[in-house]
Amino acid sequence: MPGLSVLLAVVVFPLGYALLTSFYDYTLIKPTYDNFIGLGNYRGMLEEAYLGTSLWVTLKFVIASVVIEFSLGMAVAVAMNAVTRFKSFYYIILLAPLLINPVVVGLMWRMLLHSELGIVNYVIGLGGIAPINWLGNPKTAFWTVVLVDIWHQISFMVILLLAGLSSLPREPYEAARMDGASPRLCFIHITLPLMRPVIFIALLLRFIFAIKTFDIIYIMTKGGPGVATDLISYFIYRAAFFGLDIGRASAMSVALLILILALTSYLYRYMRSFK
Amino acid sequence: MRRVVSAILPHIVLIVFCSIILVPLLWLLRVALTNKLQAYQIPPEWSIPHIRNFVEIFTVHPFSDYFLNSVTVAIGSTLVALPLAALMAYSFARYNTGGLPLRLVTLSSQMLPPVILVLPLFNLFLKTSLLNTLPGLIIAHVTISLPFLAWLLVSFFEGDIILLEQAARIDGATRLQAILHVTLPVAAPGMLAAGLLSFILSWNEFLFALILGGAQASTLPVGLSSFQTHRGVEIALLSAAAICAVLPVFFLLPFMRRHLIRGLSLGALK
Amino acid sequence: MLKRLFLVVTVFLLIGGLVQAESIRLLMESVPDTRYIQELLPQFKAETGIDVDMEVISYIDMHSKLVPQLISPKGSYDAIVVDFYWVGEFTKAGWLMPLDDLVKRDNFDTGVYVPKLIELVGRVDNNLYMLPFYNYSMAIIYRKDMLEDPKEQAAFKAKYDMDLEIPKTWDEYWKQVEFFSRDTNNDGKTDMFGTVIQGQRGDCISMQWSNYLYALGGQYNDSNWNPTLNSAAGVAALTAYREALQKFSPPGSESYCFDEGFNVLAQGKAFSLQTFNIMFAGFEDPESSKVVGKVAITPNPGGGLNGAWGWAIPKSSPNKEAAWKFLKWVESYEIAKKRALLGGAPTQTKIFVDPDVVAARSYYPILGEILAGAQQFPVFTYTTQLVEEMGRELNLAATGEKDIKEALDASAEAFRKLLIKDGKLSK
Numbered sequence: 008m009p010g011l012s013v014l015l016a017v018v019v020f021p022l023g024y025a026l027l028t029s030f031y032d033y034t035l036i037k038p039t040y041d042n043f044i045g046l047g048n049y050r051g052m053l054e055e056a057y058l059g060t061s062l063w064v065t066l067k068f069v070i071a072s073v074v075i076e077f078s079l080g081m082a083v084a085v086a087m088n089a090v091t092r093f094k095s096f097y098y099i100i101l102l103a104p105l106l107i108n109p110v111v112v113g114l115m116w117r118m119l120l121h122s123e124l125g126i127v128n129y130v131i132g133l134g135g136i137a138p139i140n141w142l143g144n145p146k147t148a149f150w151t152v153v154l155v156d157i158w159h160q161i162s163f164m165v166i167l168l169l170a171g172l173s174s175l176p177r178e179p180y181e182a183a184r185m186d187g188a189s190p191r192l193c194f195i196h197i198t199l200p201l202m203r204p205v206i207f208i209a210l211l212l213r214f215i216f217a218i219k220t221f222d223i224i225y226i227m228t229k230g231g232p233g234v235a236t237d238l239i240s241y242f243i244y245r246a247a248f249f250g251l252d253i254g255r256a257s258a259m260s261v262a263l264l265i266l267i268l269a270l271t272s273y274l275y276r277y278m279r280s281f282k
Numbered sequence: 283m284r285r286v287v288s289a290i291l292p293h294i295v296l297i298v299f300c301s302i303i304l305v306p307l308l309w310l311l312r313v314a315l316t317n318k319l320q321a322y323q324i325p326p327e328w329s330i331p332h333i334r335n336f337v338e339i340f341t342v343h344p345f346s347d348y349f350l351n352s353v354t355v356a357i358g359s360t361l362v363a364l365p366l367a368a369l370m371a372y373s374f375a376r377y378n379t380g381g382l383p384l385r386l387v388t389l390s391s392q393m394l395p396p397v398i399l400v401l402p403l404f405n406l407f408l409k410t411s412l413l414n415t416l417p418g419l420i421i422a423h424v425t426i427s428l429p430f431l432a433w434l435l436v437s438f439f440e441g442d443i444i445l446l447e448q449a450a451r452i453d454g455a456t457r458l459q460a461i462l463h464v465t466l467p468v469a470a471p472g473m474l475a476a477g478l479l480s481f482i483l484s485w486n487e488f489l490f491a492l493i494l495g496g497a498q499a500s501t502l503p504v505g506l507s508s509f510q511t512h513r514g515v516e517i518a519l520l521s522a523a524a525i526c527a528v529l530p531v532f533f534l535l536p537f538m539r540r541h542l543i544r545g546l547s548l549g550a551l552k
Numbered sequence: 553m554l555k556r557l558f559l560v561v562t563v564f565l566l567i568g569g570l571v572q573a574e575s576i577r578l579l580m581e582s583v584p585d586t587r588y589i590q591e592l593l594p595q596f597k598a599e600t601g602i603d604v605d606m607e608v609i610s611y612i613d614m615h616s617k618l619v620p621q622l623i624s625p626k627g628s629y630d631a632i633v634v635d636f637y638w639v640g641e642f643t644k645a646g647w648l649m650p651l652d653d654l655v656k657r658d659n660f661d662t663g664v665y666v667p668k669l670i671e672l673v674g675r676v677d678n679n680l681y682m683l684p685f686y687n688y689s690m691a692i693i694y695r696k697d698m699l700e701d702p703k704e705q706a707a708f709k710a711k712y713d714m715d716l717e718i719p720k721t722w723d724e725y726w727k728q729v730e731f732f733s734r735d736t737n738n739d740g741k742t743d744m745f746g747t748v749i750q751g752q753r754g755d756c757i758s759m760q761w762s763n764y765l766y767a768l769g770g771q772y773n774d775s776n777w778n779p780t781l782n783s784a785a786g787v788a789a790l791t792a793y794r795e796a797l798q799k800f801s802p803p804g805s806e807s808y809c810f811d812e813g814f815n816v817l818a819q820g821k822a823f824s825l826q827t828f829n830i831m832f833a834g835f836e837d838p839e840s841s842k843v844v845g846k847v848a849i850t851p852n853p854g855g856g857l858n859g860a861w862g863w864a865i866p867k868s869s870p871n872k873e874a875a876w877k878f879l880k881w882v883e884s885y886e887i888a889k890k891r892a893l894l895g896g897a898p899t900q901t902k903i904f905v906d907p908d909v910v911a912a913r914s915y916y917p918i919l920g921e922i923l924a925g926a927q928q929f930p931v932f933t934y935t936t937q938l939v940e941e942m943g944r945e946l947n948l949a950a951t952g953e954k955d956i957k958e959a960l961d962a963s964a965e966a967f968r969k970l971l972i973k974d975g976k977l978s979k
Contacts, residue, residue, distance in 0.1 A: 017425045018391040024402040025394055036645040036933065038623050057944075083299050086292035093293075099532055100300040103307060108486040108503045111524040114510070115310055117812075118517055122804025124322040124815055126309060142807035143751075145951065158303070163479070167434075170475035174438070174468065190288070204437035212430060215393055222488060225612075231753025232806045233948045240395045247397045248616055249936045251641065260398045267393045268386055275386075318840035322815045342587075404620045414628060492617055496628055497577070497607040510610040511582040512688065513834050514811040 025264075029257035036251055048258035057234055058242065058259075064149070065239040069217040071153045072160070076213060077206075079157070080164030085194070087165065088172045101162045109159065113226025116155050117142070145235035148228055152236050155223055160216070164209055171205030172198070211271065218267065239263060307528075314521035321517050335522035345523055348505035352527075354416055355491075355501060356484040359423035363431055363480050366424075368473065371435030372465075375444070385433070392429045396489045399425075407494055414496030422490045427480040434479065438472025439465070502527050575603035576630040576874045579618065581611040581861070584833070585686050588894040589882060596881050602874050611635070615936070622647040627868035630875040633685055633861045636672050637939065640932040642864070643676045644974070649865045650679045654876050664885070664900045666923045672931065673862030682862030683883050684899035689926040690763055690856040692725065693817065693832060694824035696848040698732065707731075722767040722853040725824075726792070732823035733800040746800040748813040748825040749793065751950050754943035756809040759857055761946055763826045764789040766927045767854035772967070773930055777976045779967040781942075782960035790949055790956045797950050806951050818842060826852060828859065829919055830897050849915055851922045858926030860899065892916070934970040941966040 029049070032042035052058060087097060104112070119127050120141040128138040141151045179197045188196075199206070221240040224230060230237035230245075243263070247256035313321045315331035339345040374385060391399070403422055404413070412418030450464045466473070488503040495504060506527070509520040580586045586608055593604050607629075609617060615638060621627040622642065634642060642648050655662060662670060662680065669684040698704055699716055708716040712727050719725035729746030736744050751757045765772070770785030780786070797805050802816055814831055816822045818841040834840055835847045863883070865875045881887060885900065892898045892909050903909055904920030930938065942963040949959035971977040 017428055018388055021391050021394065021399045021402055021425075022387075025398045028398075035619055035623065036641070079299075082295060086295040086299075089292040090296065093296075097296045097300055100303055103528055103532075104303055105482045106485060106528045107307075107524055108488065108506065108527075110488065110503055110507045111520065111527075114515055114517070114520060115306065115524070118313070118321060118515075119306060119309065121322065121812060121815070122807075123802040123821060124324050124812075124819055126324070126326065129324050129326070138803070140804045140806075143804040143951075144806075145953065148807065158306070162303075163482070166475055166478060170438075170471040174471050208434055208437045211389075212434065215389070218393070219395060221395070228807060229752055229754040229756075230944070231947050232751075232951050233753070233953045234944065240397075243395045244397050245940055248619065249940045251934070251937070253398075253401065256395075257398055260394045263395075264390055264393045268390060271389070272386060318815075319818070319838070319842060322819055323842075324819070401620065405624070408624050408626075489616070492609070492613055493620055497605060500607075504609065504613070507613055508582045508608055508610045510612060511584070512611050512828070513584060513830055514814050514840075518839075 025257045025260055028254055029261050031254050033254040033257070034252050035248075038253070044254070048254045049262065051255060052258050052262065057237065060234050061237045061239050061242040064235065064237055065218060067149070068153060068156075068220070068236075068238060069214060071150075072156050072217050073210060073213050075153070076157055076161045076164045077210060080161050080209075081168055083161075083165045084168035084172055085198075087169050101165055103162075104159050105162050107159075109222030110226055112155065112159050113223050116151075116158075117227055120151065142228055143232055145232045148232055149235050152223055152228065155227070156217070156220060159223075160213070163216075164213060167205065167209040167212075168202070171202050171209075175201050207275070211274065214271075215267070218263075310521045311525055313518055314525050317518045318514075318516070321521075335518045336526065339519055339523045339526065343505070343508075343519070343523075344500075345505065345526060348500055348502045349527060349530075351416060351419075351499060352485055352502040355419045355423060356481045358416070358420040359427060359484045360477050360480040362420065363424045363427045364473065364477055367428055367431030367435055367476065370428075370432040371439050374432070374436045375439035385436070388429050389433055392426065396426075400489055400493050403490070404493055413494060414499050416499050419491060419495055419499055419501070422494050423484040423487060426487065426490070427483050430483070431476045431480055434476045435469070435472060438469045438476075574601065574871070574874050575605060576871055576878060577605045577607065577628060578878075579614075579621075579629045579632045580606055580608050581614050581633060582608050583611070583686055583861075583897075584830070585891055585896040588891045588896050591894070592887060592890060595887075596878065599881065600877055602877065604878065622866050622868060624868055626870060627866055628870075629866065630869045630871045631863060631865055631878060634673065634682055634864045635861050636859060636929070636931060637935045639673060639676060639682070639862070640935055640974075643679075643681055644933040647866055647868070648681045649867050649869070649872065650681055651683070651865065651876075652680050655680060658876075658880065660880060664902065666899060666901050666920075668858055668923060668926050668928070669860050669899050672858055672928055673860045682864045683879055684860055685863045685883075686861045686897045687899050687923060688828040688830050688859040688861075688897060689923055690759065690826055690852060690859065691829050691849050691922045692719070692824055692826055692852050692856075693829075693835065693847055693849050694719075694728075695817075695822075695843065695846055697843075697846040698823055699728075704731075718848075718850050720853065725767075725853060729796065729800050729824065743821065745802055745816065745822040746824065747796055748808065748816045748822045749797045749801040749805040749950075750808045750810055750813040750825070750827070751793075751797055751806045751947060752809045753947035754940055756943075757946045757950065758939045758943045759859075760826050761789065761793055762857040762927070762929060763852045763854075764793050766857070767852055768792070769854065771927075773971075777930075777971050779964040779971070781967065782957070782964040786960050787956055790946065790960060793946075794950050794952070794956065806947065817847070826856070829922060832915065833895055849918055849922070851918075851925055855925045855927040856922060858923070858928050930967075932971065932976055933974045938967055938970055 030043060030045055031040050032044045032047070033040065087094070119125050122128060122138060122140050122143060132138060140147055142148050175198065180193060183193050183197060219240050220238055221244065224236055224238050224241045228236045230241050243256050243259050246259060247253055314335055315333065316329060320327065320329065407413045407418050412421065446468060447465050486503060488507070491501040491504050495501060506520060506523055509516045509523065586606070590606060596602065596604060614635070618632060621629060622645070654660070662674070665674065665684050669687060673682050673684050674680060699718065705716040708714070708731055711731065714724065714727065716728070719728055731746070732744060733742055733746040734744050735742050750760045765781065765786060768785045768789045770781065770783055770789055772781050773779050802821070810827055810831070813825050813827060814834060817825055818835055820842045829849060832847070832849050836844055838844050863879050865872050865879070869875055885902070888898055888900055889903055889906060889909065892903050893912050895913070898904060901920065904916050909916055929935070945954065945959040945963045948954035949956050968977060972979055
């Protein structure tokens with residue numbers, strides 16, 4: 008199959024390169040493969056002070072954003088599927104955030120959430136709430152980043168789920184309606200099971216994209232305040248471009264990859280087992 | 283009464299949702315029509331809007347280049363990636379080629395941070411003179427979207443579709459006819475969603491465009507980022523550019539809408 | 553007949569080939585000078601016939617873009633600009649072409665540059681690698697209308713028994729910062745701030761805090777590269793910084809960077825801040841500032857942080873000779889002066905006091921002063937990494953999540969490790 012060979016080429020080449028580089032002392036100062044250091048990079052990585060914190064923050068971020076995006080996204084997708092009028096109007100608005108690229112999203116929200124001069128604090132002030140330190144307080148900053156990510160990416164989930172919902176067959180619903188089932192029962196016992204493959208994919212893709220979240224952090228917080236928003240992709244980026252150590256960054260990426268693969272196959276088996 | 287509520291409820295949900303999305307964007311539009319001073323003025327003052335920012339991004343900055351490049355690369359990479367991904371997805375769904383391991387490997391290159399992926403690609407492009415070219419960027423974006431699309435489409439090629447296709451085969455159709463007349467139409471919403479996803483991935487992609495592109499091949503994300511100057515963010519220009527980047531899609535979508543609706547509702551039909 | 557045609561065509565092609573414009577590609581960042589140079593480019597073309605293709609990207613993307621270009625044997629850019637952060641890195645990796653031979657050959661006078669700038673973005677270990685292009689050393693920008701207000705002066709004298717004038721010492725400045733932080737509408741919250749802390753983790757906090765360090769007499773390292781930033785002066789500096797953050801600066805300053813800080817002062821909500829001198833022009837622009845005509849600039853007591861970009865010719869440059877021609881042209885006195893008149897940030901000593909320039913921009917002599925007293929951040933191979941790690945520690949201390957001494961010790965330790973890695977310190 009031609010598709011297969013292209014895919015393999017596209018996938019294996021960078022993977023192999025990353026794997027290979029992770030075993031060498033390959034820095035931007037001396038980009039040569041002369042210095043084989045085996046697991047040296049991996050060992051060094053474990054000594055990195057804030058790696059554990061970064062992984063933990065990433066985990067929290069991914070779970071928070073995926074869970075919220077899925078729940079809200081499903082609600083919106085169901086609503087979209089149920090209406091007939093104004094559908095295109097809603098659809099267009101839905102698409103808008105996805106078309107705004109992450110750099111602009113980050114800068115826009117930085118402007119809106121400026122603690123002294125931002126319109127958001129002004130508006131909530133009108134409602135009597137004290138101004139919130141959106142990006143300066145470590146705890147708030149984490150949730151701010153989650154919320155911005157949700158604002159930006161939820162439509163992705165909605166589109167996928169909507170595509171799945173709209174390709175569901177009508178019969179089971181008609182049968183259930185005749186049996187007198189309520190909409191909620193229909194949803195739980197018909198929609199969700201039928202949607203399983205689509206839900207799995209949506210969750211998986213969103214999960215992977217969430218782990219790769221980079222631009223929002225880069226633009227809005229640079230991993231701060233402190234280490235509250237230090238996502239792993241930004242961590243690795245710093246190792247590569249500030250620390251100039253591509254070997255180390257490759258090792259971290261490979262380790263991350265193995266972690267994700269493990270989680271993914273677990274999720275896959277789990278979902279398959281429901282059949 | 284119940285019927286009225288259940289008819290209105292989805293609309294309420296959607297209206298709330300759309301407002302949350304729309305309001306910040308409307309504010310962005312407001313900033314685009316004023317200047318940096320007004321953007322940060324609290325309490326906000328309202329003045330006569332002007333379109334100077336919109337003019338400036340076209341005259342002083344090559345906005346139209348950025349936009350056209352982005353459109354070209356996004357559409358190009360989608361057109362290349364979608365068929366390839368469909369082939370892959372079909373083979374996964376039908377023959378379970380390689381089983382779970384292969385499917386996981388497919389996605390694994392995308393689990394690496396883009397930083398790691400960009401350097402080998404850069405070296406490759408350097409040797410093949412693909413740097414700073416639009417075809418080069420298209421190929422680079424295909425490498426990103428192909429794994430995702432393949433995975434995405436697999437779920438649309440599984441399930442009841444198999445039964446439908448087999449039913450068509452039993453009725454005497456060849457495999458190709460079955461695919462063309464049964465499988466593809468039923469999977470159409472998925473294909474559309476996948477195409478949309480691929481377009482969006484490419485549209486927003488930044489790192490590859492930065493490193494592998496150049497003056498002749500710069501896309502919107504790179505161009506918009508350059509509004510962050512050493513003297514601060516030129517927020518008014520940035521807002522104008524962001525609005526311009528999104529607006530054309532709003533005009534295009536009503537046309538696409540007809541096809542989208544057909545695709546979305548065909549799936550529900552039998 | 554055919555032969556003659558063939559000859560004519562060949563001659564045409566040859567002439568066409570000779571006459572074909574040489575062209576060079578530059579990678580520049582989006583600073584105002586870039587635009588001014590773009591305006592002056594037709595003059596270069598007229599003088600030398602070389603086309604200049606300028607690619608402009610934002611400064612935060614520059615490093616990522618440059619590095620792959622520099623590693624490869626043949627890059628796409630003939631000349632580039634290098635931020636002082638990367639001087640150590642680029643020269644250690646051997647990516648830049650030394651310019652000494654060209655300078656000697658063409659009798660280019662490097663003495664025209666402010667000495668501190670040649671040190672920062674010019675010479676490395678006795679070789680000249682760059683020509684200073686653009687300076688952005690830090691200074692204090694303040695509201696002179698508030699200083700000159702007789703009511704304020706009287707109140708200040710009453711409170712501190714000191715005259716309210718342009719701050720020359722840190723003590724003076726600190727008192728002014730305290731004095732001007734106030735609650736002007738009696739709602740219980742400070743809304744006028746003495747200063748604006750730009751404390752975002754990483755680059756922003758490291759740059760601004762450096763000024764505090766220098767003002768309190770500290771240094772990053774001694775002449776043997778031993779880290780000294782965790783000395784008593786360092787602790788005093790970080791303590792003051794945290795106090796400013798908590799008492800005299802808007803809430804949320806922990807996440808501010810230079811743009812946010814600019815906007816607070818520009819909206820008239822602050823008295824002063826330490827920032828890049830190039831931001832000054834922004835305050836004078838009615839499109840972004842409410843305080844036009846009300847601000848002035850003065851050197852940071854103890855010396856402000858020096859910052860600059862330099863022109864360089866990478867070893868991977870396809871056309872080094874043409875690039876050098878461009879460098880000589882753009883840094884000639886005539887062009888540098890034109891850039892300054894348009895509003896650029898000069899690097900040559902004489903320009904700051906050139907009568908035409910001073911007439912157009914009266915604060916330029918002060919800029920000259922600022923540059924003369926500027927302090928240099930440690931420039932070595934891993935400067936960027938140091939800024940990053942120190943930036944994290946400083947931010948943790950500033951938000952109160954980490955003890956000040958601990959944070960400084962951690963930064964000094966990180967600094968030491970990087971110096972050892974670079975070979976500047978022995979284990």
